[in-house]
Amino acid sequence: MHGSDSEEVPFFKSISIVGLGLIGGSLAKALRLKGYQGALDGYDPNPQTLEQARQSGLFTALALSPGGFNPDGSAAGGPVAQPVELVIVAVPLGKLREALVSALPLIGPGTVVMDVGSVKGTVHDTAVNVLTGTGAIFIGGHPMAGSEKGGFNAGSPILFENAYFFLTPDPHFEEAVKGVPAVELLKQMVLTIGGLPVITDPKAHDALTARLSHLPHLTASILVEVFAASLPTDQLKFAGGGFRDSTRIAMGDPALWRDIFVHNRSEVISSIDTLVEGLMRFRKNLQDVEDEAIVETLGEAQRLRSGLITIRPSEEVSLYPLRLELEDRPGILAEVTTLLAEHQLDIKDLALDHSRENQRGAFTLSFASNADRLIAASLLKASGIGIGVIDSD
């Protein structure tokens, strides 16, 4: 977790964000936290959202749309917007076309335009359709970070820290702004807000996210449905970590997620087919008392999923995890973080493992170096805070 820094960020001098919900708002907060001091205009048709954005004090100008309206809806007496260096469109996928069209006053030759949508193929089709001939350079964007909550106030300046951030350049558009590849400018912006840029193409992106994000969301929703189909829903309260972990994302906005599914229709359908095959195979093994086959399926998933804990997010940011058992009492986490802060140890990531019933690994703290991890382990052992430090060699 990085603190704020006050240096001027060099990549773009004027940025407009169209759509000030969770992702648009978080981008504004992250840019300012990391020292971006240039013009930052925000646009959103929702007056309450605009008011929240105004109260944040982050923006140099705010309006319902770039087309010439004041935040109170009155006509501003002429176009508010001038072309800027970067336009970020952060709206639900079903609103992308109208948002891009409304952003045209912000776009001139050399303006870099990036969206943040969870699907990329259809977004590129729309961008080519709306932006060809404007002189804009469109590059798709998608942070692999978010929340089940929406809206400006749900956003966070550290949402993108250590999160992969896909960038998908498009051959239909120019590559460079004043000789600098536009994708390099965006990479620098992503790095500045703490993210890990990954350049890919829209098709590969959509195949990946169908399986890493869209299918998991769907299964979370169906898991809730399975419960409600057989048992009274007031018994949901008995859910432990397993059900809560696997279904949190089912609390996401249904309209936003409908858009994601329909925009990635063929990849989601193909991943559902694989899921159904897997479920039917498991069902058959259970019915035929093929207990070894069941262990094989669970064992292979255990092996692959456990590997995810130690996979390094990137060459630039390697994470070194330290698992801790902590007593369940108020303030214990504060004691841990205070001790580490006193020794200038930066916790890069913190995860609750929900495995208290096994008496191991209630929390995982991750550090940027193995040296930090080892110092943290010995400090925590010596302090006697909590129950135990695991995997500390």
Ligand SMILES: NC(=O)c1ccc[n+]([C@@H]2O[C@H](COP(=O)([O-])OP(=O)(O)OC[C@H]3O[C@@H](n4cnc5c(N)ncnc54)[C@H](O)[C@@H]3O)[C@@H](O)[C@H]2O)c1
């Ligand atoms: N929520 C996540 O976890 C997450 C993560 C990564 C990417 N995304 C993607 O980011 C995009 C935005 O999602 P979000 O979670 O920020 O949603 P959100 O509902 O929090 O915010 C969307 C905002 O867009 C505004 N909007 C709607 N139509 C508009 C228009 N025509 N012009 C300008 N603004 C308009 C809404 O008023 C709202 O404030 C989506 O495409 C989503 O797929 C979401």
Ligand SMILES: O=C(O)C(=O)C[C@]1(C(=O)O)C=C[C@@H](O)C=C1
């Ligand atoms: O963590 C969450 O709540 C999310 O839903 C984030 C999440 C995901 O990981 O699936 C959801 C959609 C986005 O496109 C990217 C990230």
